[in-house]
Amino acid sequence: MIDGEALLEDLRGRAKNFRGRLSANAGMDKVTWFRVGGPAEVLAMPADEDDLGLLMAAIPAEVPVRVVGIGSNLLVRDGGIPGVVIRLSAKGFGMAEQVSETRLIAGTACPDKRVAATALQAGLDGFHFYHGIPGSIGGALRMNAGANGVETRERVVEVHAIDRRGGKHVLSNDEMGYAYRHSSASEDLVFTRALFEGPRGDAAEIQRKMDEVQHHRETVQPVKEKTGGSTFKNPEGTSAWKEVDKAGCRGLKVGEAQMSEMHCNFMINTGEATGYDLETLGETVRDRVRKTSGITLEWEIKRIGEFIDGRTVKPFLDGR
Known part of the structure; x- marks a missing residue:
């Protein structure tokens, strides 16, 4: 304990x-x-x-x-x-401001949505995808967050970080080691802020793209539920939700944890679900998808901490 x-x-x-x-x-x-x-x-x-x-x-x-x-x-x-x-607090790490004609800087506690709004105000294109990502810039940098055909790595110039000894670092885009929903930057580094760059754009067109992102999110995702966003990464050549649906897991429940009926790659806490319920549900879905299509889904949601004795969730839970 x-x-x-x-x-x-x-x-x-x-x-x-x-x-x-x-x-x-x-x-x-x-x-x-x-x-x-x-x-x-x-x-x-x-x-x-x-x-x-x-x-x-x-x-x-x-x-x-x-x-x-x-x-x-x-x-x-x-x-x-x-x-x-x-x-990281919003007061100390939540800034977002334009610093040149094509660049802006954002603290890692800044919500992605605010970065999109700052870019709009600055007339910078290519940040509209952040308008639909319910997270902060620190997470976006760590997992190369993306949506609507754009990824974080396309906008990053450099990332500032603190190491375990308190030393300061500045990492270039190449040094972040970006791949799909992944960065190979050391886990010991705490990101504090980042410099971004985007092309100049027409404000009305940028706003249109942001409105499309918002409309899509509100109409196909359970944004009013207790959820964690996309549960699994998209496998190569297909979408995670398609494989979850094909395996018959839309609406699947474990306790009060459920795969959303609205978007079946979203897990939701329908009431008093526990972490055990949610992780058990996710591993059950992974097992059923593997049996149905041979695809091994990878978690996109980060799972951290310790299990309670007797309530351990094993990967690919299927009763074996």
Whole structure:
């Protein structure tokens, strides 16, 4: 069972000049859009980039560190998260502003949707896809988020980050190692802000594209439910939802977790689902899709934390 009081006191002693917030045993169910999950041993919210560097340098090497954004693409297991969970604040990391004719900078706590709006105001094309992604820029950078035929890697110039020792880094687009829904940048790096670039465009046309994105999202996705966005990555040559549907998993339930009837690549918490229910549902779907089509679906939702004893979810759960 997680009890973060000892770690909290240790960190306070090591990082005496830390200006942000530290909380022990913080409920992650209040952070994630699924509204599930056990507590973080310690939840840290640094005031700014320098404060983050100070904290990272103070955390002992053996203590695990996790970074979470606004919780839209995250499933926290019921046993909670050991170590330090870092959540970057909107005040310290939520900026989005134009810095040249073709470039803008955004903090990693900035919602994707706000970056799209900033680009529109600046007359920069190619950012409209962010209008329909319910996440923050940190997650978009880490997983190369994309939609409507555009990916994050097409807009990134450089990414600023802090390492486990508190050192600052600037990574080029090539150094991010982008692939489909993936970046090979070290997991030990905490992204803080990024420089983006896009071509000049007509404001009316950019607005039209954003309106199309919004209309599509509202008409085909369960945006008013407790969900985590797309559950599985699209396999090569097909769409995840098509394979889920083909396997008969549209509307499939485990406890109060369900694959959406509206968009069957979305899992939803219909009431009081647990992390166990949601992950069990996802693995059941993966198993049925493999049996139906031979395709191994890969999770797009990030699953972190520990299981509760006796409530472990094994990959491809099918009763074997």
